[in-house]
Amino acid sequence: MKNILNITNGDSAVEIMNKANIAGDFLPWRDILHDGPVPENHSLKELSEIRAQFIVGRGWGTQESVRNSFIERDNELKSFEKYEKVILWFEHDLYDQLQILQILDWFHSNQPNDVEFSIICTEKYLGMLSPDEMKNLLKYEEVITEKHLNLSSKAWASFRSCTPEKWYGLLNSDTSALPFLENAIVRMLEEYPDCSNGLSRTERQALKIISEGGKHPGEIFRRSQESEDQMFLGDSSFWVILQEFLECNPPLIKLSNGKKLTLPADPDHELTITPLGREVLAGIRKWSEIVGIDRWIGGVHLKPGNTWCWDSGSRTLSK
DSSP states (O other): OEEOOOOOOOOHHHHHHHHHHHHEEEEEOOOOOSEOOOOOOOOHHHHHHHHHHHHHTTTSSSSHHHHHHHHHHHHHHGGGGGGSEEEEEEEHHHHHHHHHHHHHHHHHHHHHOOOOEEEEEESSSSGOOOOHHHHHHGGEEEOOHHHHHHHHHHHHHHHHHSSSSSHHHGGGGGOTTTTTTTHHHHHHHSSSBBTTTOOOOHHHHHHHHTTTOSSHHHHHHHHHHHHHHSOOOOOOHHHHHHHHHSSSSSSEEEEEETTOOOOSSSTOEEEEEOHHHHHHHHHHOOOHHHHOOOOOTTEEEBTTTBBOEETTTEEEEEE
């Protein structure tokens, strides 16, 4: 039996792979690259430090545990030549497609010599599969070629560019080597402020669900996920959006009296939209102007003087 390294999108997939008796070692790629800075001109080590600091800053782990997780991950990746074969196991959604780009870009610069290199990427959510269903995915395995590597490097550099034009320009390129990439490109562009109301697609979905009577944060998150063609967002990132709506002055939403938003939410947590929230949703006021924009999408730092917006109707990007 060959000595295999399986790289996949997280711990849930690894747990199911173990139950399915998938051969080899496992490397979960724990990073939400669609959230926070992914700037250009940094090595893997430097970028991992940037990503670790972002995650710690969000309160999603301690400094030591998060940094060590990235160091261990990167060291395991760099030791890939001790394996006879590397298999990438991923999904079709934005979260996974960005991880694929990062990993394949790294392999493009560190190409395996005598190591077999393949990918399994389907529309099935790995963390939701039974062990038998996971094992059945092996029939979708395909060899990674120069086309995969070249496209990934081009797309990864575009994602990390300090302006979004190159990422947007990928829509006019041949991305067929990674058949799910085009949808991921559009979905990432939809996270730019909307030209009419300043809300990202995820922010707009959340506010709209609350305006329609959605009250409990868990219900709002579930309904937002159901509105996606490909689910990709974790509840921790979604809670950040709800918290920003609650904390701005004046707020866009309100939480039931005397309550503080927690994750997971208390059973009696109820959210309601405010008059300002309705004005933003209607495009009368702009969320990005109310809150003062300061966030990253890949390598783009959205801030005063560098604000880009997305027109979902015409699918165009403008500054």
